[in-house]
Amino acid sequence: MNFEIDYFRALETPRLARLGPNIVAAAFPLMKLMPARFILDRAEKSGELKAGVHIVETTSGTFGMAVALLAAARGYRLTLVTAATLIDQAYQHRLERLGANVVPIEDERGDGNQSGRLAHLQAIMESEADTFWTRQYDSAGNWLSYARLAEQFVRSMGQVDWLVGCVGTGGSLCGTGTFLRQLYPHLKIAAVDTHRSVLFGQPVGKRMLRGLGNSVIPKNVQHHLVDEVHWVGAYAAYHSAHSLLRNHGIFMGPTSGAAALVGGWIARTNPGAVVAVIMPDEGFRHANTVYNDQWLSSLPGWPCEATSEPEALSVIEPGAEWEWTRFDWRRRSLDEVQRSQNRRAE
Amino acid sequence: MTCIAESPRSQCAALGKPAKGQAHAHHGELLQGAFEDDQGRLHRGLVTLPLDSLRSTAIIKLKKDNLLSVKPRTRMKALRAAQLALEHFGHPTFGGRLSIESDIPVGHGYGSSTADVVASIRAVAAALGTKLLPSTISRLAVAAETASDAIAFEAEALLFAQREGVVLEHFGGALPPFVLVGFKANDTSGINTIELAPARYSGQEIQLFRVLRGMIARAVQYQDPRLLGRAATLSAHISQRHLPKPFFDFVIGLAHHHQAFGIQVAHSGSLFGLMLDPRSVSLRADIHAIVAALKSAGFQDIDVFSVNGAGGTHEL
Numbered sequence: 001m002n003f004e005i006d007y008f009r010a011l012e013t014p015r016l017a018r019l020g021p022n023i024v025a026a027a028f029p030l031m032k033l034m035p036a037r038f039i040l041d042r043a044e045k046s047g048e049l050k051a052g053v054h055i056v057e058t059t060s061g062t063f064g065m066a067v068a069l070l071a072a073a074r075g076y077r078l079t080l081v082t083a084a085t086l087i088d089q090a091y092q093h094r095l096e097r098l099g100a101n102v103v104p105i106e107d108e109r110g111d112g113n114q115s116g117r118l119a120h121l122q123a124i125m126e127s128e129a130d131t132f133w134t135r136q137y138d139s140a141g142n143w144l145s146y147a148r149l150a151e152q153f154v155r156s157m158g159q160v161d162w163l164v165g166c167v168g169t170g171g172s173l174c175g176t177g178t179f180l181r182q183l184y185p186h187l188k189i190a191a192v193d194t195h196r197s198v199l200f201g202q203p204v205g206k207r208m209l210r211g212l213g214n215s216v217i218p219k220n221v222q223h224h225l226v227d228e229v230h231w232v233g234a235y236a237a238y239h240s241a242h243s244l245l246r247n248h249g250i251f252m253g254p255t256s257g258a259a260a261l262v263g264g265w266i267a268r269t270n271p272g273a274v275v276a277v278i279m280p281d282e283g284f285r286h287a288n289t290v291y292n293d294q295w296l297s298s299l300p301g302w303p304c305e306a307t308s309e310p311e312a313l314s315v316i317e318p319g320a321e322w323e324w325t326r327f328d329w330r331r332r333s334l335d336e337v338q339r340s341q342n343r344r345a346e
Numbered sequence: 347m348t349c350i351a352e353s354p355r356s357q358c359a360a361l362g363k364p365a366k367g368q369a370h371a372h373h374g375e376l377l378q379g380a381f382e383d384d385q386g387r388l389h390r391g392l393v394t395l396p397l398d399s400l401r402s403t404a405i406i407k408l409k410k411d412n413l414l415s416v417k418p419r420t421r422m423k424a425l426r427a428a429q430l431a432l433e434h435f436g437h438p439t440f441g442g443r444l445s446i447e448s449d450i451p452v453g454h455g456y457g458s459s460t461a462d463v464v465a466s467i468r469a470v471a472a473a474l475g476t477k478l479l480p481s482t483i484s485r486l487a488v489a490a491e492t493a494s495d496a497i498a499f500e501a502e503a504l505l506f507a508q509r510e511g512v513v514l515e516h517f518g519g520a521l522p523p524f525v526l527v528g529f530k531a532n533d534t535s536g537i538n539t540i541e542l543a544p545a546r547y548s549g550q551e552i553q554l555f556r557v558l559r560g561m562i563a564r565a566v567q568y569q570d571p572r573l574l575g576r577a578a579t580l581s582a583h584i585s586q587r588h589l590p591k592p593f594f595d596f597v598i599g600l601a602h603h604h605q606a607f608g609i610q611v612a613h614s615g616s617l618f619g620l621m622l623d624p625r626s627v628s629l630r631a632d633i634h635a636i637v638a639a640l641k642s643a644g645f646q647d648i649d650v651f652s653v654n655g656a657g658g659t660h661e662l
Contacts, residue, residue, distance in 0.1 A: 004384040006385075042549070141549075144549055144553045147553035148556065150556075150557045151557045152560070154557055155564050158564050179557045183558075183577075183580070
């Protein structure tokens with residue numbers, strides 16, 4: 001029998017949606033399958049990942065779900081180390097039902113306790129012989145895997161002038177951007193982050209919008225690729241997610257809402273340019289929160305007006321959850337930008 | 347009537363009469379690298395740039411129970427291909443005289459040996475009163491010479507696994523028309539394709555090939571020569587890392603200076619090609635300037651081709 005069927009390759013492939021005359025969004029059911037499958041495939045080919053190996057990763061997000069699906073289908077043991085403050089019961093149960101061992105680490109400071117999680121992960125790897133760490137923060141496999149997305153954009157759009165996407169590990173935006181910019185050197189890249197994420201120079205703090213931003217800076221974030229940075233607050237992202245559903249019939253998570261918000265503004269202000277937006281996950285996980293009026297009405301400051309354009313920043317600083325800010329990054333390193341910010345402060 | 351060995355009515359009426367097969371040259375590749383098939387396995391593959399102005403012609407006269415000979419006697423791959431074609435049709439004991447006449451220069455990346463091979467297979471089929479599918483010709487060609495290219499498919503653009511003789515992707519049409527200025531550096535001698543060590547591509551290059559493949563699919567679908575040129579240029583840059591060609595930077599500079607929208611190379615030969623827009627108002631002046639610059643820099647075998655009927659070269 002000759003079946004050319006690969007369920008996970010199909011599931012990792014986004015559907016493309018036209019959000020306006022010059023803007024196309026890649027709507028992923030579960031974007032992190034793309035790097036997860038690529039990293040596991042590569043490790044299997046190189047012999048690093050053999051039958052019976054124990055896969056480990058520190059994550060509270062969708063990368064954990066992607067690895068858990070693949071580990072279940074391929075018969076690997078999996079341990080996901082997370083922070084007690086970052087994982088909700090329902091998500092933990094879904095992961096456990098997939099056979100994953102979920103270890104929530106205490107998080108008294110409320111910043112995700114990444115160092116505590118890494119220490120636990122190291123302890124597992126030292127105590128066991130056959131372990132494999134997927135390393136989504138610094139594995140080249142993460143960003144390399146997004147050549148598939150770049151290919152999809154090229155096949156369906158031909159030329160892309162702007163790429164817009166969220167940054168968490170940096171894999172999707174910097175990977176897709178690296179490939180697309182080799183094809184189209186004029187390509188502009190807009191990074192979507194959220195207030196109190198350290199990725200583009202904001203001071204660390206509690207982030208209400210989960211699934212993008214970070215409290216540490218992964219190696220896969222390539223600052224010099226980025227032309228401009230947008231910090232979208234949780235409420236602005238929720239409004240945009242609601243609008244995606246109401247106006248386009250597309251049910252996505254709030255980070256996708258943040259990306260669509262920024263992409264829509266760039267498309268409107270650059271009517272001659274073709275804009276591609278990356279939308280990383282669906283709305284189902286958020287049905288009881290972002291799409292639930294009762295939950296929304298319990299939030300301080302909600303309801304609020306939806307914002308339709310960003311406020312330009314000259315000094316990088318956090319905003320409120322209904323705010324959306326923008327900074328001209330101009331393909332600089334984080335260090336360069338911080339030095340120029342310090343000079344401004346003096 | 348097809349002459350099939352097992353057929354009781356097999357008359358092979360055409361035996362003894364000369365039968366002809368032809369195949370055209372190519373101008374190297376637009377893309378060469380490693381590509382995934384539908385099952386996710388990697389294959390070496392290429393997108394050939396067909397050149398129908400240069401041809402190889404094979405003429406064969408078949409006889410039963412005879413030895414097969416070839417003229418010129420150096421064309422052993424053509425002889426082997428004709429034998430394989432006879433075996434394919436169930437006539438391994440047939441023989442006769444195969445002669446090859448070709449205006450394709452040998453050893454410079456024009457695909458002269460594949461053209462001889464394909465022409466010979468077509469001649470055998472014609473002598474037996476039949477035709478072969480391009481996919482069958484490609485399989486026989488790979489069996490005859492280890493690696494082949496996609497010229498059996500004529501103008502149909504495709505991604506072809508040259509060492510297996512299988513199509514990885516049909517792009518669903520012909521390449522968009524463009525004008526090609528072909529040339530080669532003067533200190534390069536002929537290259538035997540099979541003796542070259544295959545390039546070991548990095549993971550990043552293999553992922554970039556995926557995107558370039560998508561670019562060519564788009565270029566064919568929307569008949570966009572500029573997108574094709576961009577993909578070819580990036581492929582040439584990757585090739586340069588693995589099998590460096592002398593004067594590459596000079597050619598890049600020349601292309602940039604004269605508004606060529608792409609650079610194309612024979613990945614395992616010495617050919618360069620500059621791709622030009624046939625609709626450009628300055629086409630004629632650009633071609634003259636490029637040819638003059640190439641001549642004064644000592645490049646050889648400078649020729650202007652109209653690819654897929656691009657036109658624009660008739661006034662030269």
